[in-house]
Amino acid sequence: MSQIMPDHAVAHMAVEDAPPVILLDKVNKWYGALHVLRDVSMAVAEKERVVVCGPSGSGKSTMIRCINRLEVHQEGRIVVDGTELTDDLRALDTIRREVGMVFQSFNLFPHLTILENCTLAPIWVRKMPRAEADDLAMSYLSRVKIPEQAKKYPGQLSGGQQQRVAIARALCMRPKIMLFDEPTSALDPEMIKEVLDTMVELAEDGMTMVCVTHEMGFARQVADRVVFMDRGEIVESGTPQRMFEDPQTDRLKLFLGQILRGH
């Protein structure tokens, strides 16, 4: 099996001269004895859109969750927006304020209204006055096309609507970076498009995005770079066109064969 390690200089050729806003340098992580991240190195430049794909259990979710320290890595360095992730809680707060995250299972707060979901963090973390936070939330809810649902509770919305609220909630913190952890995997097929459309719009606005997803159409449309992970390591990375049309490794070929057959 050929083993092509990603060449970082080539990897973010889309915006080559910009300094990386996310830097992973030989990151290693274990769950007990299980080695889930092996020497993962990656740099994401400002406004770059990276799609991470790979079979389940490949460590892609773990990797993205390490970026805002929902998971703690044991070896290597992670630097986000110039701040290194360590046990220092203040540094962590700074980073989490700048990094928004959207989860597979939405994770909206079911006891708060849609509007309250969106304004909670701006009010209590950013110390924004309530009226201003309300306006901000309404503007983002309008952007994801559900301003009329503001007074409802998450349980009253469809899955696609909930995920769009989750995106709006993250955006209300005005993050510099957005992380998406399989945002469409828990959705019924007819709702996937509305969420992807929202993400495409966000990408077109120039948001820095790291997105774990199996939606190859989305990757083709917006990604500057696709990263393929398998068994805890980055196997191959490159532009979507190069990755899909000319996969270099057997593992990527196998993976592409499997997911394309599935679609």
Add this chain to the structure above:
Amino acid sequence: MSQSAAIADARYTAARERPPAGVTGPWAWARRNLFGSWLSTAVTLLLGYLILRILISFVSWAFLNAIWTVPYNAQGVADTGACQLAKGVGACWAIVTDKYRLILFGRYPYQEQWRPAICVALFIMLYVVSAMRSFWRKELALIWIATLVVIGVLMWGGVFGLQMVTEDFWGGLPLTLILATFGLAFGFPLGVLVALGRRSTSMPAVKVICVIYVELIRGVPLIAVLFMASVMFPLFMPEGVNIDKLLRAQIAVILFSGAYLAEVVRGGLQALPKGQAEAADALGLSYWKKTGFIILPQALRLVIPPLVNTFIGFFKDTSLVLIVGLFDLLAMGKVALTDPPWQSFSTEVYLMLAVIYIAFCLAMSKYSRGLERELSRAHRR
């Protein structure tokens, strides 16, 4: 779908909008549930007969043949002869009218018993106000503090021209309410903190302390904790320091309820999906904001039934303070029964006490069911 099929479908829907006759209504319900088969009809009739018999004999004992007053002789001693004659046939409610102030307020000076009476009313007002969701604001804490201060002033006196009454004379319902209210008002926050501490991953020392506390307290009966508080605790105190009996019992009740409530709250914390905490973390909320805004509101809602179960249990368990020489409502009932003319009328006294306990416990459980319904209405998952 063709047009005619659509019309037929609409007609079918219209015809089906109402269920057929005999499916709803009390008669249909009775037919389905009480007289569904021969066996069920037989059981219904038998039980109906038994219930009617019991009801009739209870009504004739408690109301029709009951004796409401008895004559008093020149020394003020009750002549319970009529009651003795009616024993087994009619209730002697005269004991309640004779002893109710002793049972309700204990040995509190007779002339001053309006003070504990007001305190009981204040406690009930406090419960009602706390139960109303529109009062769930920061001001509620102030209302609590103010009310408890007023209750303290009224019970102790010694200021504003009120006669000083020490705790030794407190008893009956106010004592029960004091023990229960403080026990739960302090035990609940303590329980929440211990539950959070027990789940802490970043502070292993705190976790160990919380585990030891819960397991230690849960491992011994409340009576033992009360004994320790009243007998052993003073041994450890420096000479001259004397914490009074009521406070010691109160601390024991708080520590005990704290341990039990901690486990109930922990159940709620564990039932909450991990994603909730992760989403709060990802938004940059601090630990206490995450806990206060996201985790606890949801976790506590999940455990309302077991929480109220524990509350009710503790309300009744306060009667165990009898063991350390405090005379709560139940103990005062027993005291009332030691008066020679009234000695044989315990049924009436215990019925009266049961009614009081049931009133409080039923109010709690009804309220909790209403609260659960209200809270779950908007956001079903």
